[in-house]
Amino acid sequence: MFIVVSYDIPEDKRRTKVHSVLKSYGQWMQFSVFECDLTPTQYAKMRSRLAKLIKPDTDSIRFYFLCQCCQGKVERIGGEPVRDNTIFFA
Numbered sequence: 001m002f003i004v005v006s007y008d009i010p011e012d013k014r015r016t017k018v019h020s021v022l023k024s025y026g027q028w029m030q031f032s033v034f035e036c037d038l039t040p041t042q043y044a045k046m047r048s049r050l051a052k053l054i055k056p057d058t059d060s061i062r063f064y065f066l067c068q069c070c071q072g073k074v075e076r077i078g079g080e081p082v083r084d085n086t087i088f089f090a
Contacts, residue, residue, distance in 0.1 A: 001043060002071050004064040005034045009054065017053050018061070021046065029079075 005022060009015035009032075022028070025046045026036030038046065050061055066074070 001038055001040065002066045002068075003036045003038060003043065004029075004066065005036060005061065006064070007032050007059070007061045009059045009061075011055075011058075014053060014055070014059065018050060018059075021049050021053065 003026075005026070007015070007018055007022075009018055015032075019028075022034045022036070025038060025042065026034040029035050036043075036046070047063070054061060
């Protein structure tokens with residue numbers, strides 16, 4: 001499953017921890033946005049790890065699931081080319 005993850009974490013320390021977890025599951029695309037191609041088991045593990053890090057009253061993490069058809073409709077203007085996502089291990 002292809003998932004876009006965005007987060008809004010006001011505290012630097014927690015935000016850094018969330019960023020670190022997400023780096024092990026996907027590709028960092030923009031400041032608070034990752035793209036992840038995961039199995040259902042990897043997604044469950046990632047979500048569980050993230051849930052333990054945040055304060056739900058002040059922090060927010062959103063997961064957007066893109067179907068195969070929608071993935072082909074993603075457009076990009078500028079920025080670095082997408083890297084090979086086979087290097088990610090969870």
